[in-house]
Amino acid sequence: MAADIKPRIRVPQTAKKDEIIEIKTLISHPMESGQRKDSQGKIIPRKIINKMTVAFNGKPVFEAKLEPSISANPYLSFFLKCSASGNLDFTWTDDDGSVYKATQAITVA
Amino acid sequence: MTASSQSLNRRGLSRRQAVAALGLGSVVVTLVPLSAEATPESAKKMLGDLVKAAPKAGKVQIKTQEIAENGNTVPVTISVESPMTDKDYVKEIHVVSDKNPQPGVASFMLTPANGKAEVQFRMRMAETQNVIAVAVMSDGSAWTAAREVKVTIGGCGG
Structure with missing residues (x-):
């Protein structure tokens, strides 16, 4: 199951100093809401990405707590003001405890 | 149908109430596929x-x-x-x-x-x-x- 969960991020690789850039993220994940039933009428247990955290050079800059109301393959976008070059680290946390990660370097000219 | 009326009866409903509830239930189900609980x-x-x-x-x-x-x-x-x-x-x-x-x-x-x-x-x-x-x-x-x-x-x- 975990094999088909794949994070995708779209971050500009370079930015001008203090430019505000848009960060787009998507992780392929069913976001099983815990509301649906299978063909036998049994409730399919909830399994969602419940949290995404983003850190820039180790410092947390953005965090999202997600509920079952979020669509499958959760897409999130937000903004970041680039004051210096560095690494942007993304972490998604699954209900089952799995953690998915992605990293992107940004060069500030 | 029989199984669900039995389970309703077990919860203490009369047959008539159970039938009424089932009728109502099916109407609600057709209108809203899943019961919305948030208000x-x-x-x-x-x-x-x-x-x-x-x-x-x-x-x-x-x-x-x-x-x-x-x-x-x-x-x-x-x-x-x-x-x-x-x-x-x-x-x-x-x-x-x-x-x-x-x-x-x-x-x-x-x-x-x-x-x-x-x-x-x-x-x-x-x-x-x-x-x-x-x-x-x-x-x-x-x-x-x-x-x-x-x-x-x-x-x-x-």
């Missing part, structure tokens, strides 16, 4: 638990479709008026909806490093309902906005 009250209560200050209307803008054809994935953009400086920035944005099975949608924690208080995501909507966002500023004040989205096909059933 405007439970959505308000959840916001009250999340945000201490009483939110005032303003500063928050919700951009989304007026009519969502597919309730499985409705794009929503929330932006908040704020300079996003170290002294004055948006700390949190909470989003709830009032007719999904559960009121909570998402909570975002922002920092001055974001530069601009705007987030975008995609949500499920079981039926036509309000999306409510509350932003908490660094000074503790809270601002809110609500927006109705009409949903053609709900996005919570199987």
Whole structure:
């Protein structure tokens, strides 16, 4: 199951100093809401990405707590003001405890 | 049919009540594929638990479709008026909806490093309902906005 969960991020690789850039993220994940039933009428247990955290050079800059109301393959976008070059680290946390990660370097000219 | 009337009878309903309930149930089921448990009250209560200050209307803008054809994935953009400086920035944005099975949608924690208080995501909507966002500023004040989205096909059933 975990094999088909794949994070995708779209971050500009370079930015001008203090430019505000848009960060787009998507992780392929069913976001099983815990509301649906299978063909036998049994409730399919909830399994969602419940949290995404983003850190820039180790410092947390953005965090999202997600509920079952979020669509499958959760897409999130937000903004970041680039004051210096560095690494942007993304972490998604699954209900089952799995953690998915992605990293992107940004060069500030 | 027989199995479900038996289970209803076991819960202490008379046969007539059970039949009536089943009839009513099937009507409700055809209208709404899944029972929506969140209400405007439970959505308000959840916001009250999340945000201490009483939110005032303003500063928050919700951009989304007026009519969502597919309730499985409705794009929503929330932006908040704020300079996003170290002294004055948006700390949190909470989003709830009032007719999904559960009121909570998402909570975002922002920092001055974001530069601009705007987030975008995609949500499920079981039926036509309000999306409510509350932003908490660094000074503790809270601002809110609500927006109705009409949903053609709900996005919570199987």
